[in-house]
Amino acid sequence: MDYPKSIPSVGLVNGKFVDENPVAGTPGSLIPSAWGNSVTQEMLNVITAGGLVPAEADLNQLVTAIRSIVQASATNYAADTGTAGVYVAAFTPALTTLTDGTVVRVKIKTANTGASTFNPNGLGAKPIVGAAHAALQGGELVANGHAWLQYNSSLSGGSWVILASSGGAQQVVRGVSSGQAVNQSQLGSLSGVKRILNASTTLAAADVGALISVEGAAGSTQTLMPIVGVPTGGTIVFTASTSFTIVPSGSETISVPEAGNVSAIQLAQGDTITLTRDATRWWASSYSKKADLTLSMFTGANQSLVNPGFQKTPGGDIRQWGTVSLSAVGAFNPQVVGGVTWYSHFYTVTLPRAYLSQHFETVVSLAGRPSSAQGPEPLVFIKSNKLTAGPLESLTSFSVSITTPMTGWVPVIHYQSTGK
Secondary structure, three states: OOOOOOOOOEEEEEOOOOOOOOOOOOOOOOOOOHHHHHHHHHHHHHHHHOOOOOOOOOOOOHHHHHHHHHHHHHEEEOOOOOOOOEEOOOOOOOOOOOOOOEEEEEEOOOOOOOOOOEEEEEOOOOOEEEEOOOEEOOOOOOOOEEEEEEEEOOOOOOOOEEEEEOOOOOOOOOOOOOOOOHHHHHHHHOOOOOEEOOOEEEOOOOOOOEEEOOOOOOOOEEEOOOOOHHOOEEEEEEEEOOOOOEEEOOOOEEEOOOOOOOOOOEEOOOOOEEEEEEEOOOOEEEEHHHHHHHHHHHHHHEOOOOOOEEEEOOOEEEEEEEEEEEEEEOOOOEEEEEEEEEEEEEEEEEEEOOOOOOOOEEEEEEEEOOHOOOOOOOOOOEEOOOOOOOOOOOEEEEEEEEOOOOOOOOOEEEEEEEEE
């Protein structure tokens, strides 16, 4: 749209219309019908685009239509027709190029579950990022929600940044000053977010920094999240309205002062414990009933009070015991002493539980007759050894030798073993 410069007879002066000047004898400019119709049609197009019916006597329709169009932002709104994580929309009029700073509104069809892309009018899929300029993780875009997206050509070769998303989770940059917001990964240094549990539960990284109140799950097991997903210094506080057990993930352990590394902690009603993630594991940084926690180390997988059996002490040492009936003494390793042939039979006995790092000692004694059934005892020498073939001590077994002139005799031994 412009002045009718292409028609010389119009009489424009300096490219604009002028009035007739009778004094100077100069004519006024003419308005060609084609140009007048064009101007009128341009304004009618705006009026109808604003949802109004043209009325000759209404002199406010143009401004009303412009306001309506601006309020509706009809030119930058479209409904998503893609799938979860792969968003597609067709705008009218169509976007013809991706211009830095362009803002569009999209009604989301399906919620995202992770990283996502957006492709408007077939211009090519580009990543959608949050306010922290990081890839989406899931839940930032929700079904039937509206998302405001702005194109930023400087991010990863071009990305759509979420300015707002109704009903969706908001991505937050890590706060670095006292007056700034923090994101979920920084909640390890905070507390006060309460979660109530009424059944056995496996906790997630989102629970770091939370106050976990176990209320209606007597005897339940609360499993910690793997430490690999927890920032160093992250904490979880447990309060017990009923008794329950805390266990780490997989083969991980919990370090309890004066009790060592344990695979389970039992809490009774009224107990409170704070677990903190250090460089390699969880540790009980504070707890309300030290005696109860120490005693709990003697329960569950930390002991087997049978014969043979074992018990792990609060300091981490393991004590093991047992009574074993060995096989009959054979004619092995003969030696003649004073005209009598003695035989040495070596046995390997497996411990009830393997030691983790050290086998301190194993003491063996030979079971004899009770005083109520006295009689001749066989002449026997017995020795024990915690060594296996080679220079290293065995963490799973010990050896015992029986030296006697009596072959075919079946020895029974008692043993006590300690290690770590």
